[in-house]
Amino acid sequence: MLHRLDNKRYLLWLALGTATMAVVMAVMLVLQVTQNQAIREGGQMRADSLTAMAFQFEREFLRFRQTLDVAVRTPAQSDLDELSLRYDIFVSRLNLLRDNPSTDALLKRPEFVKALPLVDQLIERTDIELAKTPLNMATLGDVLKDFNAVGPDVQALSLAADSLVTRLVEQQKNDLLRKSEHIIWLTLAQLVLLLAAAGALAIRQRRQEDERQALEKLTQDLRDAKFEAESANRGKSQFLANMSHELRTPFNGILGMLSLLEDSPLNTQQTDYIQTVRGSANHLMSLLNDILDVSALEAGKLTLKEGPVNLHSLLLNVEALMRPLAADKKLSFTADIQSALAQWVHADSTRIKQILFNLINNGIKFTTQGNVTLTVRRSQDAGSANGLEFEVRDTGIGISPKGMTRLFQRFYQLDSGIDRKFGGTGLGLEISQSLANMMGGGITVQSTVGVGSAFTLTLPLTPCEAPADATTVETQPSEVSTTAPETPDPATVPGAGPSSHQTPATATAPRVLVVEDHPVNSKFVGVLLSRLGCETVFCEDGQQALDKAKEQMFDLILMDINMPVMDGLTATRAIRALPSAIAQVPIIVLTADIMNEARDQALAAGATDFLTKPVQIAQFRATMQHHLKDLSKH
Numbered sequence: 001m002l003h004r005l006d007n008k009r010y011l012l013w014l015a016l017g018t019a020t021m022a023v024v025m026a027v028m029l030v031l032q033v034t035q036n037q038a039i040r041e042g043g044q045m046r047a048d049s050l051t052a053m054a055f056q057f058e059r060e061f062l063r064f065r066q067t068l069d070v071a072v073r074t075p076a077q078s079d080l081d082e083l084s085l086r087y088d089i090f091v092s093r094l095n096l097l098r099d100n101p102s103t104d105a106l107l108k109r110p111e112f113v114k115a116l117p118l119v120d121q122l123i124e125r126t127d128i129e130l131a132k133t134p135l136n137m138a139t140l141g142d143v144l145k146d147f148n149a150v151g152p153d154v155q156a157l158s159l160a161a162d163s164l165v166t167r168l169v170e171q172q173k174n175d176l177l178r179k180s181e182h183i184i185w186l187t188l189a190q191l192v193l194l195l196a197a198a199g200a201l202a203i204r205q206r207r208q209e210d211e212r213q214a215l216e217k218l219t220q221d222l223r224d225a226k227f228e229a230e231s232a233n234r235g236k237s238q239f240l241a242n243m244s245h246e247l248r249t250p251f252n253g254i255l256g257m258l259s260l261l262e263d264s265p266l267n268t269q270q271t272d273y274i275q276t277v278r279g280s281a282n283h284l285m286s287l288l289n290d291i292l293d294v295s296a297l298e299a300g301k302l303t304l305k306e307g308p309v310n311l312h313s314l315l316l317n318v319e320a321l322m323r324p325l326a327a328d329k330k331l332s333f334t335a336d337i338q339s340a341l342a343q344w345v346h347a348d349s350t351r352i353k354q355i356l357f358n359l360i361n362n363g364i365k366f367t368t369q370g371n372v373t374l375t376v377r378r379s380q381d382a383g384s385a386n387g388l389e390f391e392v393r394d395t396g397i398g399i400s401p402k403g404m405t406r407l408f409q410r411f412y413q414l415d416s417g418i419d420r421k422f423g424g425t426g427l428g429l430e431i432s433q434s435l436a437n438m439m440g441g442g443i444t445v446q447s448t449v450g451v452g453s454a455f456t457l458t459l460p461l462t463p464c465e466a467p468a469d470a471t472t473v474e475t476q477p478s479e480v481s482t483t484a485p486e487t488p489d490p491a492t493v494p495g496a497g498p499s500s501h502q503t504p505a506t507a508t509a510p511r512v513l514v515v516e517d518h519p520v521n522s523k524f525v526g527v528l529l530s531r532l533g534c535e536t537v538f539c540e541d542g543q544q545a546l547d548k549a550k551e552q553m554f555d556l557i558l559m560d561i562n563m564p565v566m567d568g569l570t571a572t573r574a575i576r577a578l579p580s581a582i583a584q585v586p587i588i589v590l591t592a593d594i595m596n597e598a599r600d601q602a603l604a605a606g607a608t609d610f611l612t613k614p615v616q617i618a619q620f621r622a623t624m625q626h627h628l629k630d631l632s633k634h
């Protein structure tokens with residue numbers, strides 16, 4: 001604002017300065033023109049020379065008088081032609097003096113005012129006398145007397161002309177001097193104005209330079225602030241990722257103990273309480289998973305784990321997990337899968353399932369009666385040859401047009417009342433959309449309030465060959481477990497109750513080394529292993545595990561990653577490097593870190609398999625059965 005005011009004032013001064021300069025130059029021009037004219041007039045005056053005219057008049061006056069004198073005194077010798085010629089020249093000189101415009105000032109002089117009428121009278125008489133033939137010398141003698149009488153007056157005319165010209169020249173000189181003084185002053189004024197304009201321009205230039213520098217500094221500050229904000233944001237994402245990871249470890253203990261409690265003899269009220277705790281725990285778990293995903297997506301740390309995926313078994317898996325959820329709400333859930341679809345596609349099965357779970361889970365959550373359907377078909381978009389559409393349609397509450405515009409925004413929930421009733425974080429759709437985008441696809445939605453919604457996930461999925469070991473690719477237990485949101489754990493562990501923990505292992509029982517620094521987790525895994533009929537040995541860090549592996553033989557090692565003294569990955573590498581047979585033992589890494597990188601790092605360190613916390617009992621049992629062949633008997 002202040003700057004704009006300054007600018008206005010500056011422009012005003014500039015306009016004023018320019019106008020003054022123009023006026024000064026105009027005045028100078030006028031002065032120059034008049035001076036020029038004066039000089040020209042001066043020149044003209046010199047040419048016609050007043051003095052010369054007056055002098056010539058006087059001379060011709062004297063010549064004629066002399067000729068007349070000769071004629072009067074010696075008439076015999078007189079040359080009348082000469083007399084007449086002299087007279088004519090004299091008269092013409094008088095006329096010249098009188099008719100010339102430059103002699104106006106001269107004719108007004110008193111000497112002229114006095115002399116000219118006398119000369120005129122004289123000429124009148126002379127004309128008459130000279131017209132007589134023969135000439136009358138007596139009367140001409142009178143004329144001569146008159147000429148002699150006027151002589152001094154005619155002489156005075158030359159002097160008057162001389163003094164007039166001197167005065168005029170003096171006046172002209174003074175005039176020129178005055179004008180040139182004016183021109184000098186005006187030139188000085190112009191110089192001052194010019195200097196002022198140059199100064200103003202320099203100030204303006206300086207100010208512009210200052211402004212440019214200020215702007216540059218501002219841009220730099222903004223860049224710094226943006227960088228700081230981005231680092232703060234990255235820091236926040238990192239903090240969230242760390243926090244949710246740290247929370248998962250004790251949470252693993254809670255869920256584990258809850259599973260054991262559910263398995264113990266309970267009365268109806270206790271069962272109800274436990275179910276409530278289980279519901280809250282599942283909600284908290286999905287919240288943690290979502291926060292972890294969002295922060296990983298923001299930090300750019302979430303990478304896709306692509307490989308051959310059996311599309312049909314993936315969809316059957318999804319259907320099997322979702323159907324009980326729909327049945328709980330007395331809704332029908334059907335999956336309509338186009339038979340012509342490729343069996344094997346190149347994809348990240350975990351992330352596809354995560355999106356489908358979220359969409360179907362939402363469909364079930366926001367539908368009170370009717371049905372939820374999953375339709376999988378080739379994309380109708382002509383542009384994508386390998387495009388597949390996964391449409392999840394429900395007959396639920398629907399979404400208003402205003403809600404549709406904000407649907408994929410973080411923490412956005414259309415009706416908090418419903419979400420309080422059904423749980424949810426408001427992160428699911430944002431994560432799903434981001435994942436779909438990462439896979440080169442997207443999610444679109446159509447909805448009518450009170451009629452229902454249809455969410456369509458479109459993905460480009462390239463068909464591929466079935467891998468050699470086809471059974472292990474899609475059905476890996478760890479992939480299924482990490483993503484199912486709030487699904488009731490379908491697993492129950494048959495066999496002994498908590499008391500079986502104390503049951504001594506039989507002579508043929510597989511020996512399992514549990515490497516875990518968290519006592520609750522050790523206890524939980526110990527109970528599960530005991531129920532499976534294993535003999536369990538515990539230690540609290542990688543170094544202890546390595547020492548034990550050097551002394552004893554085990555059938556399997558369960559290895560945590562983050563531990564004091566020596567972490568699980570170092571211990572795994574060290575065990576694999578041992579010279580004895582123990583180097584071949586199956587090592588199952590068990591960690592709360594669910595990132596793809598953690599899995600890759602574990603396998604690269606030599607781990608046989610990878611399980612994430614919180615441990616799902618069914619998944620744990622399946623993995624143990626897979627790696628401990630003897631267990632199938634239990």
Ligand code: ADP
Pocket residue numbers: 358362363366394396397398399407412413414415419423424425426427428429430453
């Ligand atoms: P949430 O964990 O709350 O389900 P989402 O991001 O998955 O988070 O969904 C955001 C919001 O979008 C939900 O809270 C709900 O209000 C609305 N929404 C999502 N799916 C549906 C649906 N099928 N029918 C009606 N509303 C839905």
